[in-house]
Amino acid sequence: xxxxxxxxxxxxxxxxxxxxxxxxxxxxxxxxxxCSVCGALGVEKAVMAPRVRPARxxxxxxxxxxxxxxxxxxxxxxEQALAELRxxxxxxxxxxxxxxxxxxxxxxxxxxxxxxxxxxxxxxEAKALIEEGIPVAPLPWGNRRTN
Numbered sequence: 001x002x003x004x005x006x007x008x009x010x011x012x013x014x015x016x017x018x019x020x021x022x023x024x025x026x027x028x029x030x031x032x033x034x035c036s037v038c039g040a041l042g043v044e045k046a047v048m049a050p051r052v053r054p055a056r057x058x059x060x061x062x063x064x065x066x067x068x069x070x071x072x073x074x075x076x077x078x079e080q081a082l083a084e085l086r087x088x089x090x091x092x093x094x095x096x097x098x099x100x101x102x103x104x105x106x107x108x109x110x111x112x113x114x115x116x117x118x119x120x121x122x123x124x125e126a127k128a129l130i131e132e133g134i135p136v137a138p139l140p141w142g143n144r145r146t147n
Contacts, residue, residue, distance in 0.1 A: 008035035009042030086141055093118045101125035108134045 002021055007013045014036045018024040024045075027033050033043045093116035096103040100119030106112035118139060121129070129136050 005046040005048040006033070006035075006043050007046040008038060008040040010035070010038055010040055012037040012040075013046055082140060086139075089116075089118060089139065092116060095119055101129055104129055104134055104136060105132070108132075 001017055001019060002024070003015055003017050004024060005013060005015050012035050016033070016036070018027070024033070028043070031041050034041055035043055096117045096119040098120050100117065100121045103112060103117055103119070104121075107114055107117070121136075126136055126138070
């Protein structure tokens with residue numbers, strides 16, 4: 001497999017995978033390579049840096065920079081604040097998972113005890129809740145299992 005950075009005639013850049021360099025040339029000649037943004041046929045290879053991996057024995061292990069700390073630590077005050085917000089929400093709310101829309105509706109209608117909840121909802125479910133006047137807001141992070 002090979003990846004190329006491509007650029008269309010309208011200036012959009014994107015990456016695409018091909019089975020080989022010959023496969024790209026064949027698809028390009030057959031006008032089967034199109035821009036992933038606008039669909040334009042005028043696509044060419046863009047300038048890109050080669051990705052060369054050293055032998056496993058030759059590659060030194062990256063050292064942890066003591067000034068920035070380990071990679072699992074927040075890199076900025078904004079990331080730290082987001083991590084603290086997430087902990088607060090998870091501590092003070094109930095995760096109802098995929099039943100978020102159903103449970104939010106039950107709470108709004110008085111069929112379930114009022115409490116803070118969080119979970120997942122499809123975009124159309126969230127839109128329906130908002131249209132029904134049920135207050136919901138997206139959280140600025142995804143599900144830990146899918147991240």
